[in-house]
Amino acid sequence: MSHCIDLRRALHRHPEAGFTEFFSTSLAATELSRQGWTLHLGQELYETARLGVPEQPVLEAALERARAAGADPVHLERMAGGYTGLIATMQRETGPTVTLRFDLDCVEVQEDLDVPWKSLTPGLMHACGHDGHTAVGIELARRLSELPWTGRVNLVFQPAEEGVRGGSIFSQSSLLQGTDYFLSGHLGITNDAEDTLYSTVSHSMNTSKWDLTIKGESVHATLYPRQGINALLAAADLVVELYRLPDNDQTQLNVGTLTAGTGRNVVAGEAKLRAETRGSSRESHDRLNQAFGETCREMERRHGVRISQTLAGEAIYSPPHPELCALAAGQAEAAGLRSEPKPYPMMGSEDAFYFIDRVHREGGQGAYFIFGTAIRAPHHNPMFDFNEAILEKMVSFYTALTRELLSALRR
Numbered sequence: 001m002s003h004c005i006d007l008r009r010a011l012h013r014h015p016e017a018g019f020t021e022f023f024s025t026s027l028a029a030t031e032l033s034r035q036g037w038t039l040h041l042g043q044e045l046y047e048t049a050r051l052g053v054p055e056q057p058v059l060e061a062a063l064e065r066a067r068a069a070g071a072d073p074v075h076l077e078r079m080a081g082g083y084t085g086l087i088a089t090m091q092r093e094t095g096p097t098v099t100l101r102f103d104l105d106c107v108e109v110q111e112d113l114d115v116p117w118k119s120l121t122p123g124l125m126h127a128c129g130h131d132g133h134t135a136v137g138i139e140l141a142r143r144l145s146e147l148p149w150t151g152r153v154n155l156v157f158q159p160a161e162e163g164v165r166g167g168s169i170f171s172q173s174s175l176l177q178g179t180d181y182f183l184s185g186h187l188g189i190t191n192d193a194e195d196t197l198y199s200t201v202s203h204s205m206n207t208s209k210w211d212l213t214i215k216g217e218s219v220h221a222t223l224y225p226r227q228g229i230n231a232l233l234a235a236a237d238l239v240v241e242l243y244r245l246p247d248n249d250q251t252q253l254n255v256g257t258l259t260a261g262t263g264r265n266v267v268a269g270e271a272k273l274r275a276e277t278r279g280s281s282r283e284s285h286d287r288l289n290q291a292f293g294e295t296c297r298e299m300e301r302r303h304g305v306r307i308s309q310t311l312a313g314e315a316i317y318s319p320p321h322p323e324l325c326a327l328a329a330g331q332a333e334a335a336g337l338r339s340e341p342k343p344y345p346m347m348g349s350e351d352a353f354y355f356i357d358r359v360h361r362e363g364g365q366g367a368y369f370i371f372g373t374a375i376r377a378p379h380h381n382p383m384f385d386f387n388e389a390i391l392e393k394m395v396s397f398y399t400a401l402t403r404e405l406l407s408a409l410r411r
């Protein structure tokens with residue numbers, strides 16, 4: 001069995017949710033430091049504010065699990081407080097700069113698979129394949145460290161892709177300045193295209209994640225029915241009004257959770273809900289977000305409640321660079337992949353597009369790939385698994401493409 005599959009299974013056993021990727025970061029850091037990469041981790045990677053950071057007890061429990069699993073205490077110290085993730089750099093003489101990004105985090109799902117590398121942490125599972133992405137990044141690092149090339153390579157191991165919280169922060173890192181080429185991708189996604197490289201993603205949703213707290217006032221439900229302010233009623237009204245907002249197939253909205261109230265005979269004083277908006281264009285998404293805010297204000301007037309609205313994550317779509325996509329397609333066959341010329345319309349959201357957006361604004365080229373392979377169940381399902389044979393092919397593909405770009409001096 002290849003080292004890459006070994007790594008993937010070790011990561012699968014120790015799944016970690018966004019901003020708690022202590023074990024995963026430490027594993028990558030340990031492997032890459034042996035290979036001669038310069039490591040950057042901890043607070044220096046966080047040049048802008050974080051969204052959706054877990055509560056302190058969640059961070060501490062995850063840190064303890066990582067320690068028990070054998071993570072390097074020096075790495076853990078630097079990540080305390082949830083400053084997870086890693087950027088590794090290698091510079092050899094002069095030449096182009098290539099940045100590759102791999103996501104680290106798992107999903108909050110209880111695993112139902114019965115495999116020897118099953119998740120050891122209840123309620124957490126690598127149900128999206130990011131364990132595979134991280135393993136590919138580590139193996140690519142080893143391969144590149146052993147091969148000749150000149151220029152600079154940045155390997156980004158990004159936290160918190162789920163809930164789209166880490167991409168915006170890591171894409172802005174000053175370490176990535178001067179990136180000529182940016183590469184990232186996802187395995188699986190489509191089940192009918194084994195060993196297929198989609199070199200162009202034509203579509204991905206802009207999204208915002210919202211946490212809402214609705215404050216009313218509790219009183220006895222029947223003694224003073226007119227004196228309380230019913231946060232539950234306001235929340236229910238708000239949910240109904242929100243679902244009226246998407247007015248065409250360009251926008252989507254979902255309210256995923258709603259909790260309210262403390263007792264049967266008490267007017268509910270507080271309600272909390274978690275919602276998300278999506279739009280296929282930035283304009284339609286901005287309009288939806290504006291209407292979302294206006295609806296909250298309207299509910300404040302209608303019910304007398306106060307509503308606080310906090311952004312908990314966001315992602316954009318930025319089209320990949322056609323020239324880079326075409327060059328990538330040419331590398332597929334040698335890596336054992338069949339190149340699919342049709343662009344892939346990704347219906348979810350993905351925060352890698354922040355990197356592409358930045359690189360394009362700074363004059364470089366960026367691309368995002370789909371590596372089609374057999375999946376056992378849909379992404380985020382408790383039975384999710386994928387054909388591990390794709391990992392070796394992804395490593396070969398990224399290695400060949402990176403070296404091609406480094407030797408190209410295209411700009």
Ligand SMILES: [Zn+2]
Nearest residue numbers: 128162379380
């Ligand atoms: Zn996912």
Ligand SMILES: [Zn+2]
Nearest residue numbers: 128129130186
């Ligand atoms: Zn994913």
